[in-house]
Amino acid sequence: MTQHEAADGAAPQPPLVGLRAIVTGGASGIGLATALLLSAQGARVAVFDLATALESGVQQSLLGVPVDVTDDQSVTAGVGRVVDELGGIDILVNNAGIGARGTVEENPMAEWQHVFDVNVFGIVRVTRAALPYLRQSPSAAVVNTCSVAATAGIPARALYSATKGAVLSLTQAMAADHIGERIRFNCVNPGTADTPWVDRLLQAADDPAAERAALEARQPHGRLVTAEEVAGAIAYLAAPSSGSTTGVALPVDGGMQALRLRPVQR
Ligand code: NAD
Numbered sequence: 001m002t003q004h005e006a007a008d009g010a011a012p013q014p015p016l017v018g019l020r021a022i023v024t025g026g027a028s029g030i031g032l033a034t035a036l037l038l039s040a041q042g043a044r045v046a047v048f049d050l051a052t053a054l055e056s057g058v059q060q061s062l063l064g065v066p067v068d069v070t071d072d073q074s075v076t077a078g079v080g081r082v083v084d085e086l087g088g089i090d091i092l093v094n095n096a097g098i099g100a101r102g103t104v105e106e107n108p109m110a111e112w113q114h115v116f117d118v119n120v121f122g123i124v125r126v127t128r129a130a131l132p133y134l135r136q137s138p139s140a141a142v143v144n145t146c147s148v149a150a151t152a153g154i155p156a157r158a159l160y161s162a163t164k165g166a167v168l169s170l171t172q173a174m175a176a177d178h179i180g181e182r183i184r185f186n187c188v189n190p191g192t193a194d195t196p197w198v199d200r201l202l203q204a205a206d207d208p209a210a211e212r213a214a215l216e217a218r219q220p221h222g223r224l225v226t227a228e229e230v231a232g233a234i235a236y237l238a239a240p241s242s243g244s245t246t247g248v249a250l251p252v253d254g255g256m257q258a259l260r261l262r263p264v265q266r
Pocket of ligand 1: 026029049070096118147195
């Protein structure tokens with residue numbers, strides 16, 4: 001009998017039944033795919049995102065909460081609303097993030113500050129606000145969306161990569177700090193994923209089709225990662241059945257970080 005199978009032979013229970021989750025940046029792309037998967041697996045899911053993004057993205061099975069992760073009061077109010085409406089927090093997916101293109105010389109300091117504010121300090125704000133409730137959960141898990149940019153040098157991504165390097169280190173440090181409280185912290189490292197974010201990048205390119213082909217070729221499996229594949233990895237790390245997994249970074253990148261293939265002969 002599997003862990004979730006009912007003793008009387010009835011259909012197995014979805015793995016996240018009874019759990020309450022927050023997904024930041026959950027109105028689009030990886031966050032939306034994650035929110036829908038956690039919900040399909042039985043969790044009650046709140047989506048934190050900017051009010052403008054929530055208007056278009058969030059479906060009825062999800063609780064849309066307008067939160068700007070760069071704003072302390074907004075984060076505190078959002079967490080308070082989740083606790084009021086869902087009764088607690090078991091899973092936190094820190095996924096909200098923005099990109100930046102440029103070498104170390106090219107982005108203005110105000111942009112460095114803003115991208116760190118969203119990608120790193122946003123995780124700090126939401127995690128701090130959620131921790132008192134995660135401590136009350138019998139199966140608390142935090143999953144951060146990091147990136148292959150944390151572990152591989154990617155051209156013209158100095159600022160973005162620096163934020164994701166910080167996300168990786170922060171994930172490991174938080175895993176160490178809170179293991180005694182039985183709160184797990186892990187992250188996923190996607191390669192280039194087929195989301196509205198990447199659509200926007202492609203549309204800004206001189207030749208979007210050539211740019212897409214170059215991005216596909218950069219990943220050894222020859223295509224972009226899907227948002228659903230990243231969501232699957234997040235759901236795996238968030239589930240109580242992963243109770244012995246903490247402090248890890250799980251690549252979802254078609255082999256981009258780990259493999260060294262010979263160039264294709266043409
Ligand atoms: P996306 O643009 O489709 O979604 C990001 C969401 O974050 C949006 O809904 C946006 O409104 C929200 N957001 C932005 N700023 C916010 C703020 N201040 N407060 C609250 N929400 C905010 O992007 P995506 O591709 O799904 O990216 C999601 C995460 O995955 C990001 O952390 C990104 O760095 C990471 N990632 C993406 C890729 C990729 O290729 N798409 C690769 C590696 C990692």
